[in-house]
Amino acid sequence: MFSRRRIIVIAVMSALGIPVSLLGVQIKEVIFAKQMINCQQDASMAIISMLDGNLGTDKSRDFEQITSNFKNCNRDIDPNMGAVKFGIKEYSRSHSG
Template sequence: MPFKLKAIVWVIGGILGIYIPTSMLSLNIHNGFYVKQMANCGEDASNSLASLLSGDEMSIRGNDLDNIAKDLKSCQKNLDYNKGLVTSLREERARDSKQTSSLK
């Protein structure tokens, strides 16, 4: 196969690979981003619970725990397996920048 044809196939495969996993490696990356969405839900819930428990234990109400449980359920409902690579990367970048700005 000539080099130009190989290059064209690589470019088309790369463009399709952004939206449709075309190889085992891209399928693993796609699944990894889905798992990352699930991990983000768990991380948000555990951070909310940790901030709730770091305060005065006598001020914890049942509504606070219910709100954390509702947030976790809504986050799990919003998981999207068909989310593209570019969208996932944009969301992760926004999430990381939001977390680093809150640390300053």
């Protein structure tokens, strides 16, 4: 049976996004990897759109914009993101235009 102190510690650490078990650490790694994959996917789709001619006629400016967006996306990756915030971001990402 869990003691009251252990339950409080687990609740506080979970609320702060600190893993309390090996499964928690693995979930944090998956969240981090998914954020990186999302950035790469966004950049790949933008390059494919640019090469298909869906973007403007100035390809060098479009490529600079894609590079800038990719750098910003990589900078915004949060290795300490909690599961709830990640779930909300992924839900909004999957239901956006």
